[in-house]
Amino acid sequence: MDKYKIKVNTRKNVLSLVAAATLLIYVGLIFYRGGLPDLPSFIKGFHTGAFIGVEVAVAFFLVRYIKASNNEAELKKQYIEENDERSVMIFQSAGTLSTAIILIGLGIASVVAGFFNPLIFYTLLACLLFVLIVFFALWMYYAREI
Numbered sequence: 001m002d003k004y005k006i007k008v009n010t011r012k013n014v015l016s017l018v019a020a021a022t023l024l025i026y027v028g029l030i031f032y033r034g035g036l037p038d039l040p041s042f043i044k045g046f047h048t049g050a051f052i053g054v055e056v057a058v059a060f061f062l063v064r065y066i067k068a069s070n071n072e073a074e075l076k077k078q079y080i081e082e083n084d085e086r087s088v089m090i091f092q093s094a095g096t097l098s099t100a101i102i103l104i105g106l107g108i109a110s111v112v113a114g115f116f117n118p119l120i121f122y123t124l125l126a127c128l129l130f131v132l133i134v135f136f137a138l139w140m141y142y143a144r145e146i
Contacts, residue, residue: 004079005069012065019058026051102131 026047029036068075081087110124 001072001076001079005075008065008069008075008078012062012069015058015062015065019055019062022051022054022058099131099135103128103135106131 029047064078068078106124106128110121110128113124114121
């Protein structure tokens, strides 16, 4: 359980760093907005919503890890929850299927977009290539590990 406690403390530190870095980047970009291109209000709203969403998610996990590190029973409960084989298998199955659906969807979308707009085609193609690179890199990594 001591290893897991160290893992939780590391997660707390990383999440605190992510929250602070996100806040600094967002505030910096807000103050520098005059030097940036003028954006439509939808994009500004999306930026604000994404920032708030990231901060709320980080805060949620940070509170969860702080509670777990202060309470041994909560730490044990979280450890069991995290290492439950059934949950891990469900997560892996969902990840495998969603990766296949994303690859197929991006492939079809890039072909269709190629008939209408080259910029959208190249953007979707770049996303497709990124997902493929990540997929094959992780595949090679795990094939070597096992």
